Amino acid sequence: MDLVALSDFNLVARHGGFGKAARAAGRPKATLSRRVADLEGSLGIRLFERGARTLKLTQEGRALFERTAGLLTELDETAAAITSGGDRPRGRLRISAPMLFSQTAMGKLAAGFALQYPEVRLEITTEDRTVDMVEEGYDLVIRVNPDPDESLVGRIFLRDRLVIVASPQMARPTDDVAVPAVVRGASDGAAAWNMITPAGRSSIAVEPILCLSSLLMVRDAVRAGVGAARLPVSLVAHDLADGRLVHWGDADAPEIALWTLYPSRRLLSARVSAFLDHLKQSFPHGTPEELAAYVAASG
Structure with missing residues (x-):
């Protein structure tokens, strides 16, 4: 069987058309x-x-396609490793990362990686949308709570x-009194937030007064005392420790998980x-407190 023709067949099958391939x-x-x-024909x-x-x-x-795609990937990666000096990382590495993580931590991460692997040309794109790794040429993506793929x-x-925080000067919520709230994006119309405190679960009425597109903007507005x-606890941990913000309770919401995703293959490139x-190495335990300390050091 002609391996070149087989490779071209896999390329077309992976991209779903001759033009895209x-x-x-x-x-x-x-x-x-x-x-x-x-x-x-053969x-x-x-x-x-x-x-x-x-x-x-x-x-x-x-x-x-299902039986040969993985084998061809391994052949390509093995050939690349041999011709590039074994397992030494080199070449271009394209990564897509979410906005908040990029703004708070990726600069320091990228710099540390570049110093350690000077032969890798690192390219990082910041976006929250779901990218097509194959179509757009990414080697690795970082996503928050991604859908199964x-x-x-x-x-x-x-x-x-998530934690519910406010300025120390802002009065804590009382029954039936709506709290001024700062939210990310367009207001979702939510009339209350569920909260977990040492005393148990409770709910506070909220009235969105600011809708901002960035969580960093939301944090700055809360610091100013508007609502x-x-x-995320990683974004406000040091504000809480320094007394710039106070903790009303943990939000009764799903955990935030940051994932690294890459094409399913048995042999990853040395760069990835x-x-x-x-x-x-940067986040050995992967805890919110660890991320908060990293963000504080970056700032």
Whole structure:
């Protein structure tokens, strides 16, 4: 079997079309089409159903793709490792990371990684949207509580939780009195926040008076005394310790988990492995307090 033709078939199958594969690889569309046709001829089967505007794997094509994609990835990674000096990280590493984590911690993380691995060209894009790793050429993404994705594998490297905080000058909530609130994004219309305190669970009525697009903006507004807010403990831990903010209680909300995600493959590139190790060294326990200390040191 022609490995070059098989590799081109996998490229087209992974991107879902000859045009997308050609743009991603910087190769002529006609060349990919000819190679796939040659592979179909040598195997004596159709690998794709070709429509006027669609391209769909046949049953045989899907079976071939599922059984060979991982093997070809391992071959590519092994060849790259050999030609680049073994397991020494080098080359371009593209990462997508969420806004708040990038603003508070990624600068220091990136600098430390660059000093440790000067032969890696690190490129970090800050965005909260769900990116297509293959289509957009990312090697690694960092996401908060991501939806399950069968095409990706990953692990949690940090955990955080929401707390309800306010300025010391702001009166604590009392029954039936709405508290001025600062929220992220457009107001969701929530009339109350559920809260956990040493005395148990309770609820406080809220009235959003500021809607801001950044949690850093929300924190600064709360510091100024305009209202209360639900914020990650890592972002306000030192404000609480210094008395700039007071803790009303923990928000009765799901845990915040930061994940690293990458394409499912048995052999990770040396660059990705090195960055994963860098994260582990920076946050060995992955606790909110650890992140808070890192953010404070970065600031």
